[in-house]
Amino acid sequence: MTPEALARTRIDQKLQASGWIVQDYSEVNISAGLGVAIREFPLSTGFADYMLYVDGKAIGVVEAKPDGHTLAGVETQSGKYLQGLPNNLPNYRLPLPFAYESTGVETQFSNYLEPDARSREVFSFHQPGELLHLVKLEQQTRGLLREMPELNSDRLWKVQVESILNLERSLAENRPRSLIQMATGSGKTFTAVNFCYRLIKFAKAKRILFLVDRNNLGKQTLNEFQQFDSPYNAYKFTEEFTIQHLKRNTIDPASKVCITTIQRLYSMLKGEEEFQEENEEASLFETPSSVISEPLPVVYNAQIPIGTFDFIVVDECHRSIYNIWRQVLDYFDAFLIGLTATPTAQTIGFFKKNLVQEYTHEKAVTDGVNVGYDVYRIETQVTKDGAELIKQPGIFVPHRDRRTKKKQYKELDDDLTYTANQLDRDVVCDDQIRLVIKTFRDKLPEIFPGRSEVPKTLIFAKTDQHAEDIVRIVREEFGKGNDFCQKITSKSTGKKPDDLLAEFRTMYNPRIAVTVDMIATGTDVKPLECLLFMRNIRSLSYFEQMKGRGCRVIDSDTLLSVTPDAKHKTHFVIVDAVGVCESEKTATKPLDRKPSVSTEKLMGLVATGAADPDLVTALAARLARLAQQLEPEPTEAIEEASGGKSLDELSSDLLGSVDPDEVTTEAVTKFNIPGDQEPTEEQYKEVEQERMRTALKPFHNPKLRGSVLNSKRSLEQVIDERTTDSLIRAGFDQAAREKAQSLISSFCQFIEDNKSEIEALQILYSKPHRARLRYSQVKQLAQAIQRPPYSLNSERLWHAFETVAPEKVKGHGGKQLVDVIALVRHALDPDSLLSTIGETVQQRYQDWLANQEAKGAKFTLDQRKWLDAIKDHIATSLAIEQDDLDDVPFNQIGGLGKAYELFGDQLAAILEELNARLAA
Template structure:
């Protein structure tokens, strides 16, 4: 039996050979045997190197071997001695030798002495000989270039993006191996990544960079961003200057400088698979069906994808669990890790060593005008809150629907059916509940939610599952009286057109106005024109909910918004319509009991049959059994008890949960490893006990008859009852308390502002004057608007009147008469703030009323106007409504220039034109 050091050397030999090194004894060394030769026990001036590494016949590095479990930190001094102790005349690349490894065969660390402030770092295994030759022949190492990066061109960057790039490059220059960038959704994370990726390739001379995503559509979105990115240095697009490969096969192009792929495909490549199912990329990696085992993905060395393949790995949406289950895939490479997220969890920050180089929250982004804020509009119905009861009546046939096949049938209820809110859209579909929510949304859309609008804003509805999404789509089309194009389902199960094509239409075209999804558009997907999120499903995960909310916060240019929503002037907020109470319920960062809610029960049981065992698999199965126990009949339960040796579903569920209970696992670990009362089990010991305990608790399900009995009982319960009888009632619909509180704060600050500045700002002076003085001009309103955009109000929008108007509408809906349409509505807002008892009426409404009154007075005096004169008068009215006055110079602009200009107006009205304009200026905006 080999000694511990001998066993370590055997493992090191295997790893060196796998990486392309020929391992030889000193007495039989043959430097022509290959490009890389590792010579054991090589004699130096003093002592022996465990391995001396030759590349193309010249010494290039050393390996110091230690037994497994030996601490490698501090062994570097021994390796360093060997790198400087080479026999005279021995061919070499550099002296001291540039590369040294310390390894136990289980753990390996590497030092590149050519790097500035060289220090050891952990590596998965050894580099290939050609990689060490390449590094040895570089004029400067990448880490040296990182300390000489040119000044960042900030021309096209927001301040938050500048901070992120500069702080990241500062972190990289210090050699910190991991860095985390938190940037609010919509703050341009991918554009920021394109910028620093470009700089790392061009100026830091990075060989290749991996851009890692966990879902196919995010990879396509990232690839599009790289294609559109224009270099501030050369004006070429990124892809014109450097090869960017979006992997569609399992082969990396050697010429690629950026590789975009999913973590799923990357793992497939490491496993040596030549083909990978693209469908598997359309689901988030941490939601993947393949992760039933819930153990970190095992990784072995693949010479076709050596550890030096990438210098940097950018991990998009890294708040997800990809680095939990898949971290060995990421840590396989000898590369810097850069994480991008809008919602980091404590686990995320821990993985990146607490090195948060940018902390740019949604609140900061809203303050900077990079995001828009949101209001919550709550819809509460009786069935949504408390469920309902269906009474059994002889001869009354109730529709049922199979959740799997969607086949329907009519049958009598076996008994009265009382269902809870939690059973909605799973066990029971209450047609009127869905209909009432949609009707309320429709009826309040243009009065409360987006008052004054006529076009349905781009709206995203979150459904509970694919079947629920189908039901919602049908109801929305019916209640809005629109066709298929108006409302579309966009999920991974959408057929006919690809989900990406539908998503592109939702983003860039007029139709669809409303999209219904489950989770495909929940995170990471960019739909800038989106103005409304309708939640018809609950979310318990805090980070996931923040990501879903983030779909609505992206800013968009007014022209781009109007190209898909013609009557929208500007996007200065989005609205969450909460039909389920999702904004009111506490969120958790912990995992739910059902860790794999999208995995069918038969797949779970198949995994158990194949020998998989883990805490997550045990808790997921326990969750399904507990759910089944609530609805299984005695007849269905009997064979389960029989084939489980007398255990019923409650006992089976208890055993599974107890097996992975942290306290029970710790107690077993203490006993198994004979620890003292003050000793804590190691993570490795706890994992071993937990795995064994889960395997023991899952053993009953190795019995195929028990699995069959469970599936049979479950399948007999897959039908949904379609409740077409119960009538739902609207309990309440209105802005949430939080939205009203925010509105109240804004209104209070506005009132305080105008009171404090009534003697400084010209518009306020005129509006506060008693009696009111005439002569308020548009330039004075613009001056007021500029002041409102500055602190303390900081209304960072081209139309500061809009958030103020919306705030008053949320607080005083009965006093708000119409929707604001122009900047001059600041006048109405100030007047209402000064005299709160008066209604808040848009200027254009007042102008219209006074115009009609003026026409009536002229008609009573015997003055009539021709149809052409009326068109001119109406154009003059509309101009005054938006600009407060009209002057002769205005006749050179549209629409007057199109009607014939000043000359035509003078022809129509004669010498009375000037007096007419003065009269209208005075009457309409007095």
């Protein structure tokens, strides 16, 4: 088969899967169905590879190219065919509105009803009904995005207004991906509900998908939509539009917003009718996605066409979204909008560096949107080094069964030396937990001076059993009852976790909640004033999420209603009992592919619907080894949960699903491949995926996963009642503050020693009228501070000022060379706010734009694009000249000639004014 013929075969298959009836021109019947694709259709401008008819009228064309052919630029050829339809043939409009270019592997689509129509890659062809819907619209969504009405900002904070306007500007420019960074507690979800409302009401979005990290955050998001009052009429969001929180794998045709997890969405695309809610409870922040060798495969599902959603909002953009799950997002022909408090480099890269809002925790603290925090360190000997239990004849040691919690007393088999990492997993040292809790109790007057009530406190535990032990000891050491301290995890019994969480948020009791990860991300508990870490965290983004639980602001009356002696929430305190603030973190959490990933985490991936050869073989190997070690009792539990299959059979099924010979044989049969040919790579992968999903299906049952994990673990924990722990230290972290102060003192001495020698310091000291710093002067200053004996560094200096007086610092600076100016100014005037030059220039630029608007000036989108670029240049170079407009990046958008075309004779005056108003 030639490459051209192979491409046509693939295109035929994709068209048919999308609901098109494919016909040869010689046998055409445009009434054969709603959508008909006619091969080799003659036109006045040539032959269209495919002419698309919907409901008896021509609507678009498909231009076919062989696999590997670049599609960029092919739009000219297909555009020619859009104009070549004879006038006497039925059509919706001429030129025809829709064009595809496709190799059968890659497909792109252009909608010429949109302003400045631009081709975009799509997963497959739209269904005939989707194109019919588009052609009948009075105005396309992408056109309406350019005409959004003025934002009603009465109930919005400044950062929320900026986020919405910046997003809408990005969407109006037809940018496919936009990322909003807003610090935890600054109202991301409320911002999202606002822009979702506007996109539906004014841009006429058909439907929006709102992806959340886990199920209980979906409930929280639904509540936000339910409480939203329209600023434009007297209705609530849910009174105007249908909001659906998916509990089943079915989308309500009337829904305007669908809230779900990406795990359930993937299950739906696979065509599964059911997906258990238990599989949506765990956060994906700790998903070991590196065990998957490539993104999870997605095949076309006619029940969920690519045009199902116009916009997809991804709340809390954890790394796995852009690793194993990215093809789920790429499936839909939709704008992607990311929301995060802690973007990683990978997240920013996925969103094509289109960060439309950057609002950090530090900025939020400065603006009073967040509160800052202090760290109080509790360190004990056992926490640090572990301990040793000596075997003594006749001395019985408690052993606790992990499943039944039953205790047995027996002698140790041998001396037991345990490390800090084994604490609360293999060995429980009762006195270690007790000493941490007692120290926390006794030091509360020091941590929260003048307070008599225990502040609302959240304790992070390692496991559910660890949480149980902590709850028991907290109640004992504080001398309080059950209501005082509650465990809130997905395994909480009695009251539902959501009800316990609501009580923790709004009532006097519980004062202390203990969790593992259920409240670690996204959950809003504004009265929280204390986070006690009794588990370590290695992931930077996950740790930042956990810290975010404490930073939310709360009005004094609401705080008083739950904590009677708390007049104001001015900050929160991290009580670090494990060194979590001291241990090195990684932005992404690298995991070795096979042995270093725990069976529990492999099971977690399986629960979310992942199916990958590396995952399957790793799990099969674990099960086979485990089968050789098990006693009869856990073996029976596994067989009962699996429907009668043993571990050996489950392992064999897994290995068989990826056996190359078996996969090939099944593919040959399924696709009717002649005996002298091999299946294509796509055919092989399709069959392999089907086989792996079948083999993994038993593990979608939480009971089977639990039975396997319980049997794998040592069924007993040793309870160390003998070791007495000792306190090493308890106090606010002073070492970092002292080191930072020393660095600042050195910097101040440098300024004093060089104020008459370095030009930049002379200008900053004397502040002459209208004197302007030159970039060369700033470069000289930056180089001077790096030389011995001072050997200073701008980023380290910035961090030092943050450590000593965080309330005086706005943002993480020091990365740009020109930030050294801000550092000098702050050192000369410590009462001033330390803010990056970029931040300063941005604020002055916004003020200048507002001033221009007040004078009646209005800038076009192209003019704003140029003004933004000029502002960015000034922020990094302190000044701009007309000659600069022929250099990067301006030469990429037309250079000096384009600038004159846009601004005319006003160009020189605008540059001079921006230099004067913005430059540091």
